[in-house]
Amino acid sequence: MTENSYVYSREDMPRTDGGRRVRHIDGDPGVITTEAGEIESLGEKMARAAATLQLFADGTVGKGASFDAIREQAKEVYEDLDVASRRYRPSGAALGRYATALSAVQSSTDWRVDGAHRTWPDVRDASWALSSAEGDQREFDRNEDHDIEQTGTRPSTAGEQGAFDSAVETWEMYWSGYDAPVETWEAAYETACSSLERTNANGVSDGFWDNAMPFVEVMLEILFYVGIAxxxxxxxxxxxxxxxxxxLAAVVGVLSLLGEIAKLNAGRGDWQSVALAAVGIIPFGKLAKLGRLADFADVGARFPRLSGALRLGGDEFLQYGRALDDFVGARIPGLFDVGGPHGLNSQNLMRMLHTPAFLADGNSVITSVAQGWRNLAGNPANALEAVGGSIDAYFQVMDSLVGAGDRLS
Incomplete structure (x- = not known):
């Protein structure tokens, strides 16, 4: 005889002794088996292709200049294919074993799940009926204890108890057998996951640049719009x-070049983009001043032209710094005097505090296209500088147009 309990009167059936809800195990073993076979077959094909390419790479087959030209590429490809094949074949085998375990657990549990859910309402109804009969019996006994006159005999619960015991026995036949096959399936699932993780750890994995590409690509996108502004x-x-x-344009140019090189290194870029970014940071207009580089050189420099070239490379920073210092120095006399009372920290603090006023002072907007072009060309002082500066301006405009065209296409 099964003792009635609130557990049997609830809408949802209780968990199994193993703490599991009785449910169908999801998944299609047939589909997984097919996919596993295709993955394993692909791994086999990769292995055969890698072995063939290795023969080209080590010179076993293929003689002549034409083969020499592709031998290095064959080496790189065969190594990647070999690693990929060592990942795909065991992955397919692991999935195949899991598909077998999934098929077994579904065969063992599907009918149990259906039967448990089909018979549970009978258990619940029988539990309620037994509880009602037990309530009538308790009320009769209470009246007897208080000498209340009653008609008839004491109510019996035998019929309700028998129906309840039968319903529970039928339901437990399905419910109690659920844990064992599911435990076997759970072990197979964990084994498959561990096998796939182990294979992935020993197989193909993304390198540093592959992982960095999302950041690099977003950075290049931002730099493009900053460059246009x-x-x-x-x-x-x-x-x-x-x-x-x-x-800022000089900084943007260098960062863009580094980004394009990173994309090329990760296999997502092209030489044309790298070349365009590289040409974009070459100061052709300043190179036209090579004849006057000694004027820019450090005093007493052993190689005045080389020293001057280095200064021209950072000329934007020097011009900006000199203009800012002149602006701040005019407002705080003696700030930059050598041996004066103001140290480097004070000077930098004053530069920072006066930068907003400096940037807001003395700006003017021009409407002449010719003057705008001269601005982009660096306001050349002679014909040679005009040619070099025009090349600079041309590549600045072309770089923006090419970038805009790529984004619109």
Whole structure:
């Protein structure tokens, strides 16, 4: 005889002794088996292709200049294929074993799940009926204890108890057998996951640049729009804002070149983009000043032209720094005096505090296209500098147009 309990009167059936809810195990073993076979077959094909390419790579087959030209590429490809095949074949085998375990657990549990859910309402109804009969019996006994006259004999619960015991026995036949096959399936699932993780750890994995690509690509996208904004400022504005735009444009150019090199290294870029970014940071207009480089050199420099070239490479920063210092020095006399009372920390603090006023002072907007072009060209002083500066301006504009075209296409 099964003792009635609130557990049997609930809407949802209780968990099994193993703490599991009685439910169908999801998944299609047939589909998984097919996919596993295809993955394993692909791994076999990769292994055969890798073995063939290795023969080219080590010179076993293929003689002549034409084969020599592709031998290095064959070496790189065969190594990647070999690693990929060592990942795919065991992955397919692991999935195949899991599909077998999944098929077994579904065969063992599907009918149990269906039967448990089908018979549970009978258990619940029988539990309620037994509880009602037991309530009638308790009420009769209470009346007897208080000498209340009653008609009839004491109610019996035998019929309700028998129906309840039968319903529970039928339901438990399905419910109690659920744990064992599911435990076997859970072990197979964990084994498959461990096998796949182990294979992935020993197989193909993303390198540093592959992981860094999302950041690099977002950075390049931001730099593109920043570059367009700086180009507009350089074309239409003169004064401190134009000097700051030149400094930022130099930084943007270098970062863009590094980003394109990173994309190329990760196999997502191309030489054309790298070349365009590299040409974009070459200061052709400043190179035209090579004849006057000694004027820019450090005093007493052993190689004045080389020293001058290095200075021209950072000319934007020097011009901006000199203009800012002149602005701050005019407002705080003696700030930059050598041996004066103001140290480097005080000077840098004053530079920072006065930068907003400096950038807002003395700017002007031009409407002449010719003057705007001269601004982009660096305001050349002679024909040679005009040619070099025009090349700079041309590549700045072309870089923006090419980038815009790529994004629109």
């Amino acid at each position: 700086l180009l507009i400022v350089a074309f239409f504005v003169t004064g401190p804002l134009a000097l700051l735009a030149a400094v």
